[in-house]
Structure formats: C-alpha cells, structure tokens
Amino acid sequence: MPDILLFGDTQRSAAVRHEIPAAIGDPFLYAEVDGRPHVMVNSLERDRVAAARPEATLVDFADLGFRELSGSGLSRDQVILELTSRCARQIGVTEAIVDFDFPLGLAERLRQDGIVLGVDDEQIKMRRRVKSEAELAGIRRAQAAADAAMGAAAELLRTARPVDGTLHLGDAPLLAETVRAEIRRVCDNHGAAPPPEVIVASVWQGYGHESGSGPLPAGLPIIVDLWPCDDRSGCWADMTRTFVCGGPAPDETERQLRLVREAVEGVRAAARPGTTGRALHDLCCDLFEGEGYRTQRTGPGPDPAAGFQHSTGHGVGLRVHEDPGVGMTGHAPLVAGDVIAVEPGLWDPTLGGVRIEDLLLITEDGCETLTDHSYDPTP
Numbered sequence: 001m002p003d004i005l006l007f008g009d010t011q012r013s014a015a016v017r018h019e020i021p022a023a024i025g026d027p028f029l030y031a032e033v034d035g036r037p038h039v040m041v042n043s044l045e046r047d048r049v050a051a052a053r054p055e056a057t058l059v060d061f062a063d064l065g066f067r068e069l070s071g072s073g074l075s076r077d078q079v080i081l082e083l084t085s086r087c088a089r090q091i092g093v094t095e096a097i098v099d100f101d102f103p104l105g106l107a108e109r110l111r112q113d114g115i116v117l118g119v120d121d122e123q124i125k126m127r128r129r130v131k132s133e134a135e136l137a138g139i140r141r142a143q144a145a146a147d148a149a150m151g152a153a154a155e156l157l158r159t160a161r162p163v164d165g166t167l168h169l170g171d172a173p174l175l176a177e178t179v180r181a182e183i184r185r186v187c188d189n190h191g192a193a194p195p196p197e198v199i200v201a202s203v204w205q206g207y208g209h210e211s212g213s214g215p216l217p218a219g220l221p222i223i224v225d226l227w228p229c230d231d232r233s234g235c236w237a238d239m240t241r242t243f244v245c246g247g248p249a250p251d252e253t254e255r256q257l258r259l260v261r262e263a264v265e266g267v268r269a270a271a272r273p274g275t276t277g278r279a280l281h282d283l284c285c286d287l288f289e290g291e292g293y294r295t296q297r298t299g300p301g302p303d304p305a306a307g308f309q310h311s312t313g314h315g316v317g318l319r320v321h322e323d324p325g326v327g328m329t330g331h332a333p334l335v336a337g338d339v340i341a342v343e344p345g346l347w348d349p350t351l352g353g354v355r356i357e358d359l360l361l362i363t364e365d366g367c368e369t370l371t372d373h374s375y376d377p378t379p
Contacts, residue, residue, distance in 0.1 A: 003096040004124065005117070006030040007084065007106055010234065014318035015099050017234050018128040018135070022052040029084045033091050040064070040087045059087050085109055099124040125323045130337030131235075135317060136361070138233025139339055143359055143370045145190030145228045146237045149183040150373050153200070153224050154243065156182055158379035162218035162246030173215035176200040180211075183226055192228035192237070195320075199225035199240075203352030207305045218246030221253050221352045221377070223345075227320045236320040237370070238341040240357035244377045255291075256346040256354040261375055263287050263344040264356050267312065271340070271360055271367040277330020281312040284344045293346060296328060303349050313342040316359060338362040339370070 010017040010024045019030050020039065029040040037056040041049050046058060064086045069079045088110055097120040098107065107117050131139065160167035160174045167174040179200045187194040201212030202222045216222055225240040242260075244253060263284040270283060285295040285308065294300055294307035301307070311327025316339045324332050326340050334340070340362065345355030359370040 001035060002118075002120070003034070003093055004030075004032040005088070005093065005096040005098050005102065005110075006124070007102055013101055014128065014322065015101065015124050017318050018132075020049060020052050021132070021134055021233065022048050023234065024048070027080070029087055031088065031091055031093060031096070033093055038087075038091045040084065042066075057091070059090060064090070081106060081109055085113055088115060089113065097123060122323075128317060129315070129323060129335055131317060131339060134233055135235050136339075138230040138235035139237055139316065139359070140370060141190070141232070142192045142228050142230040142235055142237035143239070143372075145187045145192035145230075146226055146239045147372045148190055149186040149194070149226055149228070150224060150239060150241055152182050152186045153179050154241070154379035157216075157222065157243050157245045160216075160245060165218055167216045167218050167246050175214060176205060176212035176216060177214075179216070179224070183224075187226070187228040190228075191231045193231060194226055194228045198227075199223060203348075203350070207347060207353065208310075219244065219248065219250070221249070221354050223353050223355055225355070225357065229320070234318055236316055236318070237359055238316050238320055238343075238357060239359060239371050239373065240343055240345075240355045241373060241375070242354045242356065242377055243379055245379060249377065250351055252348055253351055253354060256348070257377055259287060259291055260344055260346060260354050260356050263312075264342055264358060267342045267344070268358070268360065268367060268369065271334065271342075271362060272365065273336050273362060274333050276333055277312070277324050277326035277340070278328065280342070281327045281330060284308065284312050288344075288346065305347050306349055308344065308346055310345065312344050313340050313357070315339065316341050334362050336362055336364045
C-alpha cells in the first residue's frame with residue numbers, strides 16, 4: 001500500500017475530515033507511512049486530534065521548530081510550508097500519493113526536498129466510499145433535518161390559497177424566499193446547516209440550480225431541493241420533492257410525476273453492490289426515452305433543457321456531491337456502505353419541472369432508503 005499525504009483543514013477537505021473526524025479550521029498535514037498514521041498538530045488541536053485518532057503519531061509544531069521560525073521574519077504561510085517539509089522528512093516520507101486538492105505550492109516544495117509525489121485521487125476518494133459509523137450517523141441526522149424541513153415547506157404550501165394563478169398566504173403572495181427561510185429555520189433547529197441556495201422554484205423562476213425568488217404559482221409544479229449538513233460530523237443529506245398546490249396539476253405534469261416516481265422505484269429495486277451508477281442511469285433513460293422524452297443519453301432537442309438532461313444522482317457523504325457517480329460517468333461498481341442520492345426528473349419548458357430525490361444507503365444485498373417523506377405532490 002503506498003504512503004499517503006493529505007493537507008487541509010477538516011472543514012473544507014473531505015479527505016482530511018474522513019481521517020480526522022473533528023472540526024479543525026486550520027490546515028495541517030496527515031500522512032500514512034508504512035500504514036501508520038501521523039498528524040502534524042499545534043498545541044490548540046493536539047488533544048482533539050488525539051481523541052479523534054488515538055492510534056496516530058502526533059508531530060507537534062513546537063518539536064519542528066515553530067518558535068524559531070515564527071520569529072524569523074517568514075510569513076505565516078511560509079512557516080507552515082517549512083514545518084510541513086520538516087514533518088515529512090521526520091516521519092520518513094520518500095514517496096507518496098496525494099489527491100487533487102493537495103496544494104501545488106506544497107507539492108513543489110516536497111519535490112524539491114526529494115519526495116516523489118503521484119496523484120491518485122480515485123484511491124484516496126475510495127477510502128471514504130464506505131461510511132464510518134460516525135459518518136453514517138451524521139448523514140442520518142442531516143436527512144432527518146431535511147425531512148423535517150421538507151415537511152415545514154409542505155405545510156406552508158398546503159395553507160396557501162390560489163389568487164389569480166398565484167399562491168397567497170394571508171393577503172400577500174407566498175414567496176420562494178418565505179419557504180426558503182422556513183426551511184433554514186427548521187434545519188438550524190435540527191443541528192444541520194442548510195446551504196444559502198436552497199431551491200424553491202417553478203417554471204416562473206427558471207431551470208436547473210436556479211434557487212428561485214418571488215411569487216410561487218398555483219397549479220404548476222414547484223420543486224423544493226434542500227441539502228443540509230450535519231453540524232457534528234460534517235456529513236450531508238440531499239432530497240427533493242415536487243408540489244402542485246392551489247389547483248389540479250396539468251395532464252403532462254401528472255404523467256411526468258408518474259414516470260419520475262417509477263424511475264425512482266426502478267433504481268431503488270436495482271441498487272446493490274456490483275451495480276454501476278451508469279447502469280442505474282440507463283434504467284431511467286430507458287424508461288423516459290420509451291415514453292418519448294429526450295435524455296442526457298440521446299442528447300437534447302431544440303430546447304436544451306427539455307426532458308431528462310441531467311444525471312440520475314451522485315454520492316453523498318462528507319461532500320454533497322462525491323463518488324460514486326450515478327450518471328454517464330458512473331463506471332465504478334457500487335459497494336456496501338456507499339450513500340447515493342437518486343434524483344431523476346423531467347423538465348417541460350412551458351409547465352416546469354418534476355423531480356424526486358431520495359437518499360439510499362447501499363447494503364450487502366440491496367439498499368436502505370434514508371429519506372422519509374411522502375411523494376404526494378399535494379401537501
């Protein structure tokens with residue numbers, strides 16, 4: 001097994017957070033040499049790192065000459081660079097693999113020191129494909145927050161009434177911003193921070209990752225897509241539901257709702273170790289193409305967004321979008337312990353989009369659905 005070098009803080013580097021499951025805001029070096037973990041630490045983080053990874057050898061800043069370097073006139077970044085170089089030499093790194101996030105400046109310095117570095121991002125990502133118990137617990141907490149927040153959004157939509165084609169709450173139009181604020185409040189109360197761009201949108205607001213703003217329509221699909229991050233673990237969840245309120249759904253929307261639900265169920269039945277994300281994507285494309293829709297596989301028609309022009313899903317964990325892919329590039333077989341978001345959808349340029357997204361944990365003989373919210377488009 002090759003030696004490994006990772007560098008970053010645990011709030012931005014998923015690779016480092018997987019190895020050191022604690023929230024640390026300053027970057028540091030993590031290394032595995034002959035299979036043994038080593039961590040470069042300062043006095044502020046020493047005890048927390050020791051608790052999070054008790055078997056690791058800790059290399060203290062002080063023992064690397066921090067006091068001397070900090071008084072030498074070097075900048076903070078230059079001091080960290082020198083400390084990291086000294087640490088790598090001290091623990092005996094001669095050749096190692098790094099990920100795509102490894103800093104270029106640090107890589108150049110270590111190569112100048114004679115250390116051979118190779119990039120193997122896939123191997124490092126594979127280390128966190130199988131979720132630890134703490135990570136899986138964090139994903140479940142984040143998903144519970146998402147379920148609660150989706151319920152709060154549905155309740156706002158349920159209590160709204162149609163006025164001239166627009167949903168109203170009381171005497172004023174119901175705004176995407178109002179629903180988004182309620183989603184954020186509920187997620188925060190559950191200890192899972194939502195992103196600023198929570199999607200509450202219809203054909204009035206736009207396609208894709210447009211977050212939505214302004215009044216929401218009556219009788220047209222409204223997509224609510226939210227992905228909170230568990231405060232304790234740094235792990236994410238992801239879910240989407242489509243609502244139609246204040247009037248019956250158009251016939252085409254009803255058809256799309258039925259087909260998207262069928263696609264989700266088809267993926268759920270097929271998801272298991274050994275299956276690829278591409279195979280799951282193909283199931284959705286087969287279904288939609290058979291019903292006359294263009295897909296990402298066939299390529300777009302005159303309207304580049306119409307039909308199913310996105311992937312079926314993605315992995316979820318310490319990043320909201322991570323391996324394994326569940327789309328055209330999903331060539332790696334699924335493994336027990338993967339968590340994937342499954343989100344097929346169909347877009348109509350005149351009526352808007354329909355999308356459902358569930359979170360699935362791949363088990364030894366199939367999958368477990370982590371999402372717990374109704375698919376009913378009428379709240």
